[in-house]
Amino acid sequence: EIVLTQSPATLSLSPGERATLSCRASQSISSNLAWYQQKPGQAPRLLIYDASNRVTGIPARFSGSGSGTDFTLTISSLEPEDFAVYYCQQRSNDRVFTFGPGTKVDIK
Amino acid sequence: EVQLVESGGGLVKPGGSLRLSCAAPGLTFSNAWMSWIRQAPGKGLEWVGRIKKKSDGGTTDYAAPVKGRFTISRDVSTNTVYVQMNSLKTEDTGIYYCTTGVGYMDVWGKGTTVTVSS
Numbered sequence: 001e002i003v004l005t006q007s008p009a010t011l012s013l014s015p016g017e018r019a020t021l022s023c024r025a026s027q028s029i030s031s032n033l034a035w036y037q038q039k040p041g042q043a044p045r046l047l048i049y050d051a052s053n054r055v056t057g058i059p060a061r062f063s064g065s066g067s068g069t070d071f072t073l074t075i076s077s078l079e080p081e082d083f084a085v086y087y088c089q090q091r092s093n094d095r096v097f098t099f100g101p102g103t104k105v106d107i108k
Numbered sequence: 109e110v111q112l113v114e115s116g117g118g119l120v121k122p123g124g125s126l127r128l129s130c131a132a133p134g135l136t137f138s139n140a141w142m143s144w145i146r147q148a149p150g151k152g153l154e155w156v157g158r159i160k161k162k163s164d165g166g167t168t169d170y171a172a173p174v175k176g177r178f179t180i181s182r183d184v185s186t187n188t189v190y191v192q193m194n195s196l197k198t199e200d201t202g203i204y205y206c207t208t209g210v211g212y213m214d215v216w217g218k219g220t221t222v223t224v225s226s
Contacts, residue, residue, distance in 0.1 A: 044205075044216060097155045099154065
């Protein structure tokens with residue numbers, strides 16, 4: 001099973017700052033990675049797929065990069081509504097999918 | 109816009125069974141990959157299992173913790189996807205989300221809560 005690790009577990013930042021979230025896979029997953037945002041009491045929302053493609057309607061301040069085993073989600077300038085938990089998820093083989101443990105972005 | 113609606117959650121004793129349903133008016137499930145994702149209280153997301161669309165073989169796969177206990181199925185006549193959960197354990201407690209998407213979960217339901225407790 002492919003294991004995803006995310007760092008840091010918590011990121012404390014102020015609005016307007018840049019957020020850089022990391023996701024690392026236990027083996028190469030090419031670009032088969034997505035990022036989700038989850039706010040309290042809500043279902044998650046898909047932000048980025050295939051490592052770097054933004055879903056329609058997702059603001060341009062969200063960007064994804066990476067391939068192989070190391071991936072990054074960048075939020076260029078945090079808006080108040082961006083404070084949430086972010087998960088990465090792999091679909092490297094189409095049989096078993098896994099999520100990372102999440103990174104919480106909270107207000108400093 | 110596709111909407112997914114889960115139902116069937118509730119309180120069940122350890123060792124018991126429960127069947128969750130997912131309906132999506134306007135979405136033909138036979139043409140969609142459907143997954144179930146769960147989230148234990150205060151914890152992260154866990155992929156539970158998936159059923160492929162019919163043209164991709166309609167096969168199912170499961171996460172190791174539920175394999176052999178959970179079964180995902182599809183009823184094309186009612187456009188509903190199910191997860192039958194048997195031999196439930198306390199660690200199966202959580203919110204269960206129905207999702208659709210080929211490998212990635214691009215549409216999510218609001219979830220239904222399952223509590224396994226004596």
